[in-house]
Amino acid sequence: MTAIGEKTVSNKSESTAEVVGVSPKRGIERRGQIITGLCVTLVVVLVVTLIFMVCSRGLATFTKDGIPLGSFFGGTTWNPHQNGADGVPLVGALPMIVGSFSVTLLSCLIALPFALGASIFVVEIAPGFGSKIFRPLTEVLVGIPSVVFGLVGLGIIVPWMRGLVGGTGYGILSASIVLAFMILPTITSLSTDALAAVPNSYRDGSYGLGCTRWQTIVGVVLPSALPGILTAIIMGMSRAFGEALAVQMVIGNAAQMPQGLFTPASTLTSVLTMGMGNEAMGTLPNDVLWALAMVLLIMSLVFILIVHLIGRKGAAKND
Amino acid sequence: MTDTTKLTSSTVQNPVLHTHDVTVDYSGKRALNETSLSFESGTVTALIGPSGCGKSTFLRCINLMNREIPGCVVGGKIVYHDINVNTKGIDTLWLRKRVGMVFQQPNPFRKSIYENVAFALKSHGMTKKEELDERVEKSLRAAALWDEVKDKLRDSAYALSGGQQQRLCIARTLALQPDVVLMDEPCSALDPIATFAIEETISSIARNGICVVIVTHNMEQATRVSNKTAFFYLGHMVEFGDTAQIFGAPKDQRLNDYLNGRFG
Numbered sequence: 001m002t003a004i005g006e007k008t009v010s011n012k013s014e015s016t017a018e019v020v021g022v023s024p025k026r027g028i029e030r031r032g033q034i035i036t037g038l039c040v041t042l043v044v045v046l047v048v049t050l051i052f053m054v055c056s057r058g059l060a061t062f063t064k065d066g067i068p069l070g071s072f073f074g075g076t077t078w079n080p081h082q083n084g085a086d087g088v089p090l091v092g093a094l095p096m097i098v099g100s101f102s103v104t105l106l107s108c109l110i111a112l113p114f115a116l117g118a119s120i121f122v123v124e125i126a127p128g129f130g131s132k133i134f135r136p137l138t139e140v141l142v143g144i145p146s147v148v149f150g151l152v153g154l155g156i157i158v159p160w161m162r163g164l165v166g167g168t169g170y171g172i173l174s175a176s177i178v179l180a181f182m183i184l185p186t187i188t189s190l191s192t193d194a195l196a197a198v199p200n201s202y203r204d205g206s207y208g209l210g211c212t213r214w215q216t217i218v219g220v221v222l223p224s225a226l227p228g229i230l231t232a233i234i235m236g237m238s239r240a241f242g243e244a245l246a247v248q249m250v251i252g253n254a255a256q257m258p259q260g261l262f263t264p265a266s267t268l269t270s271v272l273t274m275g276m277g278n279e280a281m282g283t284l285p286n287d288v289l290w291a292l293a294m295v296l297l298i299m300s301l302v303f304i305l306i307v308h309l310i311g312r313k314g315a316a317k318n319d
Numbered sequence: 320m321t322d323t324t325k326l327t328s329s330t331v332q333n334p335v336l337h338t339h340d341v342t343v344d345y346s347g348k349r350a351l352n353e354t355s356l357s358f359e360s361g362t363v364t365a366l367i368g369p370s371g372c373g374k375s376t377f378l379r380c381i382n383l384m385n386r387e388i389p390g391c392v393v394g395g396k397i398v399y400h401d402i403n404v405n406t407k408g409i410d411t412l413w414l415r416k417r418v419g420m421v422f423q424q425p426n427p428f429r430k431s432i433y434e435n436v437a438f439a440l441k442s443h444g445m446t447k448k449e450e451l452d453e454r455v456e457k458s459l460r461a462a463a464l465w466d467e468v469k470d471k472l473r474d475s476a477y478a479l480s481g482g483q484q485q486r487l488c489i490a491r492t493l494a495l496q497p498d499v500v501l502m503d504e505p506c507s508a509l510d511p512i513a514t515f516a517i518e519e520t521i522s523s524i525a526r527n528g529i530c531v532v533i534v535t536h537n538m539e540q541a542t543r544v545s546n547k548t549a550f551f552y553l554g555h556m557v558e559f560g561d562t563a564q565i566f567g568a569p570k571d572q573r574l575n576d577y578l579n580g581r582f583g
């Protein structure tokens with residue numbers, strides 16, 4: 001109480017000092033502004049340079065090396081060191097693009113029911129357990145490094161797949177399961193927040209009309225939390241899309257069009273981590289890797305854009 | 320108009336609902352002492368009293384909304400059409416369909432205007448579109464909202480003004496054809512014009528034979544809309560009587576002080 005009082009008093013004296021132009025704090029304030037301003041500039045410069053660098057290198061594939069867009073995005077054979085029958089290097093990225101999208105969508109499909117179920121349970125059914133035990137737990141899980149998930153996948157899921165359907169055990173499904181584990185905490189914790197943000201007055205309104213708890217959850221709470229849940233899904237997807245290490249450990253890394261869920265495949269990220277160290281700068285095989293990175297970057301930006309669009313729509317609806 | 324309703328209510332005695340020694344404890348702390356009141360069809364009863372005296376607590380007993388609050392224990396009898404509903408086995412869903420509730424803050428669902436009214440109907444098993452359409456229109460008319468929204472039933476309920484939202488909440492309650500409607504300060508978030516519209520709505524639903532119980536901090540509102548008034552003070556129901564008598568000739572000293580603005 002007194003602290004607040006004192007603060008107002010000192011503020012008052014400050015402003016009077018400013019009027020007469022002898023504020024001793026002015027220098028500090030200026031310096032603070034400059035330092036924070038520099039930090040902002042640094043971040044902005046970093047982001048812009050990063051995007052510029054990836055894009056300029058990536059575009060070199062099409063400008064300098066003269067690869068047609070169609071054979072990059074539409075080609076199905078990936079072997080940058082060889083030329084195809086038409087004389088164009090074999091740099092078809094479609095297998096990796098398909099691979100990336102399949103593991104992303106599939107892992108979300110696997111994780112979503114569990115994530116939603118868990119968040120409904122902790123918000124609507126056992127709030128005490130939710131806030132005391134479950135939330136801290138998911139926060140810990142979010143922070144687990146992806147290599148740990150990869151190891152678990154390698155040690156458990158791949159052998160399990162091998163036993164179940166034969167083959168090597170490596171493939172899109174194994175990668176999707178590993179990714180699902182990895183993004184489960186992210187989606188769960190974000191959708192828990194979304195459900196918890198639904199005002200209690202909505203629930204009261206529904207109970208007051210004699211609706212059951214289940215009708216209230218399905219008919220009132222979930223629709224109200226939909227923008228937040230969508231955001232949670234997109235965040236999970238963008239994490240799955242960008243994950244390299246864990247995927248690379250279990251997907252089998254065969255740069256070929258995915259034949260099914262159980263055969264080795266590859267993703268944009270896995271090809272990048274496997275190949276980047278081995279190619280000389282400025283050569284075509286190096287340039288096409290940059291082009292893959294550009295596709296990754298653009299997709300991440302698209303994910304972020306979608307999140308913002310959902311946020312804005314949700315906010316507009318709230319008014 | 321109000322005079323005639325007052326006359327009928329004092330001559331025809333048919334309680335839909337009465338409470339007998341109802342008490343409420345929140346986690347062992349007494350919030351409401353033995354309260355016995357009776358409510359008749361077609362009358363409006365106002366619950367008044369200073370903040371924290373237990374008006375909302377009492378109101379939420381009647382449709383068993385207090386059961387949603389952990390640690391809340393309700394004692395005594397709440398008799399609705401000769402059935403004591405304050406028992407373990409009672410079907411709260413059935414009761415809340417019959418005893419509707421309107422809250423202090425307008426709380427429409429994040430749905431269209433139409434769906435706001437139809438949601439509970441669907442939850443209770445009404446599926447035919449014609450039936451739903453008809454009931455939605457009837458309820459919106461009863462809540463004096465139909466003319467304002469009939470061309471935009473598919474718009475979000477959030478596009479309505481606060482007063483319209485509150486009437487929408489009344490409409491969605493009326494859609495279940497309750498015979499008791501509980502209102503907890505339904506106008507406290509509204510401006511005078513919206514308040515006037517809600518008061519009109521209250522009078523008209525009472526004329527249709529519904530028993531209305533309304534909590535209000537607005538003394539003029541109590542005199543305008545209610546036939547009976549109950550005064551609560553520090554967890555006790557202190558005085559209950561015809562609204563004219565409560566405001567014109569209060570018997571209890573505390574009520575007298577309250578009306579003269581000496582506390583609360």
Ligand SMILES: Nc1ncnc2c1ncn2[C@@H]1O[C@H](COP(=O)(O)OP(=O)(O)OP(=O)(O)O)[C@@H](O)[C@H]1O
Pocket residue numbers: 345350368369370371372373374375376377388
């Ligand atoms: N959920 C709850 N848990 C614990 N105590 C509660 C709860 N709700 C109300 N109370 C207590 O019960 C008493 C009566 O509260 P109530 O909300 O019924 O008052 P009120 O008359 O409606 O007041 P107001 O006019 O401010 O709405 C208060 O002392 C309050 O602190």
Ligand SMILES: [Mg+2]
Pocket residue numbers: 374375376503534
């Ligand atoms: Mg209250």
